Amino acid sequence: MPVSNPLHARISAIGSYVPSHILSNADLEKMVDTNDEWIVQRTGIRERRIAAPEQFTSHLCIAAVQNLLDRYPESLNDVELIIVTTHTPDLPSTPVACMIQAHFGLPAVGAYDLNATCAGFAYALHTASGLVAAGLHRKVLVVGGDSMSKITDYTDRSTCILFGDGAGAVVVEREDEEPAFLAHHVGSDGAGGKHVYRTGLAEQWQDIPLTGSGKLVQNGSEVYKFAVSTVPQGVEKLLAKSRMQLDDLDWFIPHSANLRMIASICERSGIPFDKTLYSLEYYGNTSAASIPLALDLGVKEGKVRAKDTLLLYGFGGGLTHAGLIIRWG
Structure with missing residues (x-):
């Protein structure tokens, strides 16, 4: 056939x-x-x-x-x-x-x-x-x-x-030519869902009472621990799947949660901080929008160019995390 x-x-x-x-x-x-x-x-x-x-x-x-x-x-x-x-x-x-x-x-x-x-x-x-x-x-x-x-x-x-x-x-x-999505890695740690949430129809997580009355509640130190341990492991898996080295990456675009957190992730991953794009300085943490905002800032500023290799990595409530290596343009 x-x-x-x-x-x-x-x-x-x-x-x-x-x-x-x-x-x-x-x-x-x-x-x-x-x-x-x-x-x-x-x-x-x-x-x-x-x-x-x-x-x-x-x-x-x-x-x-x-x-x-x-x-x-x-x-x-x-x-x-x-x-x-x-x-x-x-x-x-x-x-x-x-x-x-x-x-x-x-x-x-x-x-x-x-x-x-x-x-x-x-x-x-x-x-x-x-x-x-x-x-x-x-x-x-x-x-x-x-x-x-x-x-x-x-x-x-x-x-x-x-x-x-x-x-x-x-x-x-x-x-129809060469692939642009080169590797992916997704994961979760549902046991950590109690560390960042907002109440809805339920006001408890499993058997744990929750607070906040519909507003976001976050245990920042626990989320920090999750991100700085999980994301570097995910980066390592993405590089292995794509058969790439850190030097092959043009830009790292993580979720723009906190600059100290991003710096720690870079240090533990071995990614140079000057290869990192983020949107938090003037936009804050915009949750699901933070990665595309950072990416578009890079495009508009002429940093991200055709054929650049980008590593995107999101992490947040759930606790969820997901990363991709893509070729731009």
């Missing part, structure tokens, strides 16, 4: 959006017992963007897709599936992906939301690339967005200094 040519996937377009309103460290000094020096030393964050009261995750994601469309006018032609990754949807039971489909008047394409919190964008890319490589879809729109300000307790100085709002979008489509 004849053997068909293998199918591959690549990212062909990117867009991003952050709200116009800036919440600076100086602004936070007026709200809680903190100061700019303390925040910068511990997190690396100077500003974060905050959605307007009437602005929700669907609005952020639609704006990111519009930015993508403005830059790549033909990018939405023939899209067959929309995957949105978020844990702050506008409504509990209406996918943000469906809101995007309706806004842009796309044909009756498939649309669904995926929730892997801060690891969501890496999970969504993994899913989209797999669907394309399997021949199930030719083109998939992937959007990562969160309205973290809507679930942040601005009386809790340990969390309110971290979070901002934003969204990023990419198109993953069929590639």
